[in-house]
Amino acid sequence: xxxxxxxxxxxxxxxxxxxxxxxxxxxxxxxxxxxxxxxxxxxxxxxxxxxxxxxxxxxxxxxxxxxxxxxxxxxxxxxxxxxxxxxxxxxxxxxxxxxxxxxxxxxxxxxxxxxxxxx
Amino acid sequence: xxxxxxxxxxxxxxxxxxxxxxxxxxxxxxxxxxxxxxxxxxxxxxxxxxxxxxxxxxxxxxxxxxxxxxxxxxxxxxxxxxxxxxxxxxxxxxxxxxxxxxxxxxx
Numbered sequence: 001x002x003x004x005x006x007x008x009x010x011x012x013x014x015x016x017x018x019x020x021x022x023x024x025x026x027x028x029x030x031x032x033x034x035x036x037x038x039x040x041x042x043x044x045x046x047x048x049x050x051x052x053x054x055x056x057x058x059x060x061x062x063x064x065x066x067x068x069x070x071x072x073x074x075x076x077x078x079x080x081x082x083x084x085x086x087x088x089x090x091x092x093x094x095x096x097x098x099x100x101x102x103x104x105x106x107x108x109x110x111x112x113x114x115x116x117x118x119x
Numbered sequence: 120x121x122x123x124x125x126x127x128x129x130x131x132x133x134x135x136x137x138x139x140x141x142x143x144x145x146x147x148x149x150x151x152x153x154x155x156x157x158x159x160x161x162x163x164x165x166x167x168x169x170x171x172x173x174x175x176x177x178x179x180x181x182x183x184x185x186x187x188x189x190x191x192x193x194x195x196x197x198x199x200x201x202x203x204x205x206x207x208x209x210x211x212x213x214x215x216x217x218x219x220x221x222x223x224x225x226x
Contacts, residue, residue, distance in 0.1 A: 044217050044220055045163070045208070045217040095162060095163075100168060103153070105153035105174075105208070105210060107174065109164075111161075
């Protein structure tokens with residue numbers, strides 16, 4: 001069964017750090033680009049970061065550039081998002097998503113993990 | 120950044136109705152557009168990719184059209200399971216961006 005399972009969310013103070021994980025199963029993880037996307041309460045989806053299948057290329061949203069780092073370990077089928085310098089506005093449900101090979105659409109999403117940044 | 124303007128923000132419709140949702144990109148994106156369905160507390164589900172291609176397993180009552188800057192998602196013959204929020208996403212240029220969403224509600 002193909003699935004993505006996120007973990008690592010929680011409550012953190014402003015300026016703190018968290019590392020999110022996304023465990024993949026049921027497909028050849030190393031064959032696809034992966035993304036992190038978030039949705040703040042009552043807000044639209046916001047794309048955060050992309051990593052190419054071989055980690056050769058990474059892209060970030062301006063809102064997290066320099067604070068968040070996307071990485072992956074293909075032989076372990078795991079995607080990470082290291083989040084540093086967290087801000088209140090980073091509060092959201094964070095999803096990992098698998099990119100469809102041909103067209104860039106996200107054909108598989110995890111169930112999401114909640115990050116709450118509060119003092 | 121490419122802005123994705125989605126209309127309407129909500130629509131009320133009855134079972135069996137047809138519903139049309141529009142998405143306009145602030146710059147041409149060819150056909151690099153996807154549509155998703157999301158139910159409360161759940162992860163989004165891919166419905167349409169490349170503007171008009173139906174994702175495997177998605178009912179044929181869902182269809183997409185458009186290219187360049189103007190795109191449409193149509194649900195022909197609304198079913199009870201279709202009450203959800205729908206949103207578009209452009210995959211043409213980083214940063215990838217999403218529409219604001221359209222909530223389809225029961226009339």
